[in-house]
Amino acid sequence: MGKIILIILSISVWLFFPSLVLSDCTDFGRVTNWYVQDEDTIVFYSGNRPVAKIVLQDCTVNKSSNIRFLKTYMCDSDSLLVDGEECAIMSIKSASSGSF
Numbered sequence: 001m002g003k004i005i006l007i008i009l010s011i012s013v014w015l016f017f018p019s020l021v022l023s024d025c026t027d028f029g030r031v032t033n034w035y036v037q038d039e040d041t042i043v044f045y046s047g048n049r050p051v052a053k054i055v056l057q058d059c060t061v062n063k064s065s066n067i068r069f070l071k072t073y074m075c076d077s078d079s080l081l082v083d084g085e086e087c088a089i090m091s092i093k094s095a096s097s098g099s100f
Helices: 002-016 018-022
Strands: 025-027 033-038 041-046 049-057 067-069 073-075 079-082 085-094
Touching: 025 085, 049 079, 073 085
Parallel strands: none
Antiparallel strands: 025 073, 033 041, 041 049, 049 085, 067 079, 079 085
């Protein structure tokens, strides 16, 4: 009986809070450079290897933007600074997760 309740609870969390279950996190401490893919998407690299792709919410970024991390380990719904303005991260796709 307890096992069934655990399964139902797990399915309920996945259905009602998919962003919590499907969120992606990445360590940006090894990032050495980045590439602006479009006005709200940035691809971060460590050397020549991609680390992650970030899509920003309600912020515009261009090639000359100054990008600063607020912390090194970030997840969906965290923020970073673009030209001194705090920008919410809509999604992070990690290169290591295969969702890149």
